[in-house]
Amino acid sequence: MSKEIRNPKSEIRNGSTLSERLAEYAFNLSFEQLDERTVHEVRRRLIDSFACALGAWDAHAPNVARAICRRVTSEPAATFLGGSRKTLPALAAFCNGVLFRYLDFNDTYLSLEPAHPSDNLAAVLAAGEAAGRSGREIIAAAVLAYEIQCRFCDAASIRKHGWDHVTYGAFSTSAAAAKLFGLDAGKIEQALNLAGTPNITLRQTRAGELSEWKGCAFANASRNGVFAAMLASEGLTGPAPIFEGEMGFFKQVSGPFQPAKLGGEIAGDHDFMINKTSIKFWPAEYHSQSSIHAALDLRKQIRDMSQIKSFDIHSFDAAVDIIGKDPEKWRPKTRETADHSLPYCTAVALMDGDVTLDSFSDQRLRDEQLLALVAKIKVHRDPALTARYPRGIPNRLELTMNDGTRLVAENEFPRGHDQNPMTDAEVESKFHLMAAGRIDAAHEKKILDLCWRLDELPDVGELLGCFATVASKP
Numbered sequence: 001m002s003k004e005i006r007n008p009k010s011e012i013r014n015g016s017t018l019s020e021r022l023a024e025y026a027f028n029l030s031f032e033q034l035d036e037r038t039v040h041e042v043r044r045r046l047i048d049s050f051a052c053a054l055g056a057w058d059a060h061a062p063n064v065a066r067a068i069c070r071r072v073t074s075e076p077a078a079t080f081l082g083g084s085r086k087t088l089p090a091l092a093a094f095c096n097g098v099l100f101r102y103l104d105f106n107d108t109y110l111s112l113e114p115a116h117p118s119d120n121l122a123a124v125l126a127a128g129e130a131a132g133r134s135g136r137e138i139i140a141a142a143v144l145a146y147e148i149q150c151r152f153c154d155a156a157s158i159r160k161h162g163w164d165h166v167t168y169g170a171f172s173t174s175a176a177a178a179k180l181f182g183l184d185a186g187k188i189e190q191a192l193n194l195a196g197t198p199n200i201t202l203r204q205t206r207a208g209e210l211s212e213w214k215g216c217a218f219a220n221a222s223r224n225g226v227f228a229a230m231l232a233s234e235g236l237t238g239p240a241p242i243f244e245g246e247m248g249f250f251k252q253v254s255g256p257f258q259p260a261k262l263g264g265e266i267a268g269d270h271d272f273m274i275n276k277t278s279i280k281f282w283p284a285e286y287h288s289q290s291s292i293h294a295a296l297d298l299r300k301q302i303r304d305m306s307q308i309k310s311f312d313i314h315s316f317d318a319a320v321d322i323i324g325k326d327p328e329k330w331r332p333k334t335r336e337t338a339d340h341s342l343p344y345c346t347a348v349a350l351m352d353g354d355v356t357l358d359s360f361s362d363q364r365l366r367d368e369q370l371l372a373l374v375a376k377i378k379v380h381r382d383p384a385l386t387a388r389y390p391r392g393i394p395n396r397l398e399l400t401m402n403d404g405t406r407l408v409a410e411n412e413f414p415r416g417h418d419q420n421p422m423t424d425a426e427v428e429s430k431f432h433l434m435a436a437g438r439i440d441a442a443h444e445k446k447i448l449d450l451c452w453r454l455d456e457l458p459d460v461g462e463l464l465g466c467f468a469t470v471a472s473k474p
Contacts, residue, residue, distance in 0.1 A: 017243065018244065019192045019193060022192060023175070023185045024185045026148075026175040026178065027185040030140055034139065035270040037270070038143060038275060041274045042143065042454065043451055044279070044427050045121065047431050047447075048106060048107060048279055049100045049121050050431065051427075051435070052102075052103055052106045053081055054438050056098075056102040057438060057472065058472050058473055060212065061098050061102055062099050065094055065095040065098045065099075065216075068095075069083055069087040069088075069095045072087050073088075074088040076130040077089065077092075078127075079092060079467075080095040081464070089129075089230070090224075090226040091223065092126040093122045093125075093177075093219070093225070094219045095122075095219070096219075097122035097123070097218060097223070098219040099122075100122055101215050102216075103339075104215065104340070107277050107279050107280065108280060109278070110318075110389070110393065112155070112157040112390075113156065114318065114322070114390075115149055115150070115169075117273075118277075119166070120146065120173055121142060121145075122219065123145070123177055123225050124141045124173075126222075127180040127229065128141060131181050131182065134457065134458055138180070138460060139454060141177075143263070146172075147262045147272065148171055148262075149168050149169060149171075149172040150276070150277070151262055152168040152171065153168065154259065155257035155259045156254040161253065163254075164203045164217060166205070166220070167199065167221070170195040170199040170221045170228070172225070173195070173221060174194070174226075174228040174232075175225075177191070181230070181233050183229070183232060187233065189240075190231075190238050191231075192228075192238075192242060193238025194228035194231050195238075196243075197238060198224070199221060199224045200253055201220075206340065208328055209332075210334060210337045211334070211336060214336045276418055277418060278418045279416040279421070279427065281415040282345075282354075282355040283339065283355065283356065283357055286393070287318060287323055289414040290395045290414045291315070291345065291346045291349075291397065293411040293415065294346075294397045294411040295350040295397060296349055296353065297409040298399060299349075305369075308373065308399055308401060309376075310378075312380060312397070312398045313343070313395060313396070315381065315394075316388070316394060317381060317389070318389055319342055324379040329341035329342065329343055330343055330344075330374055330377070331371060332344055338365055342379060343374050343379065347373045347377060348370060382396070392412035392417075394411070394412040397409050431444070431448065432444060437471075438471055439466075443466050447463065447466045450463040
């Protein structure tokens with residue numbers, strides 16, 4: 001994990017397996033290959049991730065992660081947000097990953113396998129800080145992680161086989177961490193082997209009544225990815241070929257696939273996946289965002305919620321399968337189930353005129369008036385809407401009032417979608433909203449300034465150090 005990077009022309013082979021291809025791509029990708037739009041998106045995603053972390057600061061799961069981190073010191077070490085000293089990079093990746101993901105408020109990529117690719121940033125920051133990398137090197141590694149995870153999501157769905165999407169995260173985080181540790185292509189390949197073999201995740205993570213682990217699952221993939229890169233840096237080898245082998249990933253998990261060309265594989269190509277991902281406007285599972293948007297449009301036409309006779313949501317297969325079919329979605333008992341419930345998120349938006357962190361409080365989950373509205377909702381699969389996914393996430397709401405009035409609203413590209421992106425000012429507003437009451441105005445300003453100048457920073461130590469002043473809310 002030395003800071004010196006080997007000669008980019010050394011140890012590059014003509015890859016015949018997917019892991020060789022990925023390793024060579026990871027080794028060769030550099031900041032100089034990135035266009036300004038791509039660099040700017042990394043800055044925005046970092047601000048968005050820090051906003052999510054601040055919003056989740058006092059939650060139970062992040063506090064558990066911090067407690068584990070406090071017990072372990074390391075050399076080299078990395079910052080875990082909320083700690084007074086540093087810890088093992090793999091544990092820092094886990095702790096910060098829980099904070100980034102826990103509220104289900106971070107960015108999203110929709111494809112055959114939906115994902116939250118900014119989950120990778122916790123591993124990138126931990127490995128980059130431990131290795132003493134510059135902001136430019138961290139940006140390149142972030143783009144790399146987005147490329148691998150999102151291209152895999154395009155290539156094959158694994159949830160249909162019972163596996164969780166975070167399984168792909170072991171590959172993306174191990175490659176990014178190995179790059180930041182300065183490993184050559186051969187050792188990056190070993191990091192992929194070491195991360196991929198033992199870290200296959202059950203889809204039970206997101207089935208039925210959801211637990212705290214829902215917000216921790218990718219953080220665990222990050223922990224394992226960084227640890228795999230650390231092992232590879234010491235010369236440990238892993239099972240190969242990880243994808244094409246007799247008992248490999250293709251045979252056991254996904255079926256065979258070959259990702260499309262990765263951004264920058266062709267000289268001058270700037271088709272990087274981070275530009276195709278979406279930032280969340282509301283703290284709820286992404287497939288519900290358009291239904292929330294439509295509910296807010298309908299709300300302007302309703303004076304008395306008690307006069308709603310029937311409430312139908314017409315949706316697409318992915319939304320129904322992930323957040324609209326389990327009985328628990330109609331009477332959620334945990335915030336994790338509620339923010340993954342299409343009927344609950346839609347109903348609370350219609351009733352309250354917004355969806356906020358308080359929408360998932362224990363008190364709100366027990367509100368019988370709200371639950372009565374949720375109970376009226378029926379979710380329907382609509383093949384015509386399914387055909388428009390994943391380019392869009394179309395949800396159509398149809399309400400019938402007691403007097404026979406019929407109200408309809410549809411939305412496909414909610415605010416924050418890559419076809420309807422949030423402005424830089426809106427991303428900053430999200431950060432300010434989550435930071436309110438936790439850090440003072442001076443530190444808010446400094447964090448934003450350092451994020452916008454990430455490519456100018458010699459390292460991320462000063463940026464991460466700003467979070468030492470974060471306070472818990474009473």
